[in-house]
Amino acid sequence: MSTLVLISLRLRTRNIKILRTISYSSQPKQDSIKDLCKVVNVAIIGAPNAGKSTLINKIIERKICAASNKVHTTTKLVRAICYEDNTQIVFLDTPGIVTEKEQKKYNLPDSMLAACQKSLRCADVIGVVHDVSNKWTKDSLHRDVIKMLEMVKNIPSFLIINKVDRLKSKKQLLTIISNVTNGIIAGNPMPVANKHKKPEGIGYSNFSDVFLVSALNGDGVNDIKKYLIENSKLRSLHYSQSDWSDQTPESLIEEAVRAKFLDFLAQEIPYNLKTRLEYFDDINHEDKIVCSVSVECPTERLARLISGAGGGRLQQIKSHVRNDLIDMFKKTVVIDIALKVKSKPTSEETLRVLN
Numbered sequence: 001m002s003t004l005v006l007i008s009l010r011l012r013t014r015n016i017k018i019l020r021t022i023s024y025s026s027q028p029k030q031d032s033i034k035d036l037c038k039v040v041n042v043a044i045i046g047a048p049n050a051g052k053s054t055l056i057n058k059i060i061e062r063k064i065c066a067a068s069n070k071v072h073t074t075t076k077l078v079r080a081i082c083y084e085d086n087t088q089i090v091f092l093d094t095p096g097i098v099t100e101k102e103q104k105k106y107n108l109p110d111s112m113l114a115a116c117q118k119s120l121r122c123a124d125v126i127g128v129v130h131d132v133s134n135k136w137t138k139d140s141l142h143r144d145v146i147k148m149l150e151m152v153k154n155i156p157s158f159l160i161i162n163k164v165d166r167l168k169s170k171k172q173l174l175t176i177i178s179n180v181t182n183g184i185i186a187g188n189p190m191p192v193a194n195k196h197k198k199p200e201g202i203g204y205s206n207f208s209d210v211f212l213v214s215a216l217n218g219d220g221v222n223d224i225k226k227y228l229i230e231n232s233k234l235r236s237l238h239y240s241q242s243d244w245s246d247q248t249p250e251s252l253i254e255e256a257v258r259a260k261f262l263d264f265l266a267q268e269i270p271y272n273l274k275t276r277l278e279y280f281d282d283i284n285h286e287d288k289i290v291c292s293v294s295v296e297c298p299t300e301r302l303a304r305l306i307s308g309a310g311g312g313r314l315q316q317i318k319s320h321v322r323n324d325l326i327d328m329f330k331k332t333v334v335i336d337i338a339l340k341v342k343s344k345p346t347s348e349e350t351l352r353v354l355n
Contacts, residue, residue: 038087038232043123047142050129051162055215056080056091059225063327064245064252065093066259077119079246081239087229088237092119120148124233126157127224132176133166139179140202149204158209160224165214173212181207249289250277252328257293257337260321264313265306272298288332289325296340303339314339
């Protein structure tokens with residue numbers, strides 16, 4: 001049975017509004033079986049630093065996925081889960097597109113190359129995040145993203161235009177969307193200002209819907225959540241209703257620390273650091289987590305640079321990590337971060353920030 005979905009391309013301008021009615025999702029026959037619930041698996045893909053992790057965190061309302069202002073923050077497939085309106089939404093957060101050259105430059109794990117393709121095989125629907133704040137790439141989708149979508153044309157996909165708040169002129173939006181969709185949404189041609197002008201740039205013609213959002217401040221993200229709930233399928237729950245990630249707390253803490261070092265350090269420096277959790281204790285009766293993380297630096301000089309004068313920068317990093325972890329676990333977090341020199345792992349050369 002086919003479900004009609006009212007597709008609304010919401011352009012936050014005074015004079016642009018496009019409505020589309022399409023039929024794309026196939027709903028299984030809903031038998032009255034108590035063990036079944038509505039579930040939707042959503043693969044979120046896109047170019048590096050498009051805002052994939054930030055978007056998922058806003059929808060989930062937990063800072064589960066590591067996010068920073070640098071490319072390749074996400075290095076592996078991570079599932080973030082929320083349960084609402086009797087529906088389980090499972091987001092598959094994937095690494096951005098990575099080339100072999102970038103893999104070597106940023107010291108990235110081999111698993112990144114296959115993570116995106118793995119997420120597509122698990123998905124019921126695919127969300128493509130596109131950054132319109134980058135003037136060099138705003139009018140074209142990444143070629144590798146298009147290649148991936150072409151491989152799974154049978155899976156419905158929708159476009160998420162992100163960072164619209166950073167566009168100086170909202171009048172550009174219609175042109176950008178026309179370019180990255182080849183002027184076609186849900187199988188129908190888009191209205192354009194100049195009907196005789198062909199779309200420029202590189203796009204994909206099979207998107208069923210387009211959403212305009214600012215993932216950082218949350219504008220438009222609830223529309224995506226509602227859309228996914230409406231297009232979920234009846235099946236057994238993959239995870240319990242209380243689960244919000246498939247990762248262990250230990251792994252999530254390590255990734256949160258790594259992401260914050262990416263935010264605070266310049267160029268390729270943070271990509272050469274190794275983060276490891278040394279102590280973890282979830283004290284349930286106190287609703288508190290206590291943990292300690294070591295960050296291995298290649299040289300003593302780099303450790304001093306990262307620590308900053310009087311350990312000030314490290315203290316600042318630690319404060320931001322703690323806030324992120326509190327947002328993630330929804331409880332008190334006490335964390336200790338230590339910088340350790342790889343070549344001289346003695347106690348004298350360990351720079352530590354105490355609670």
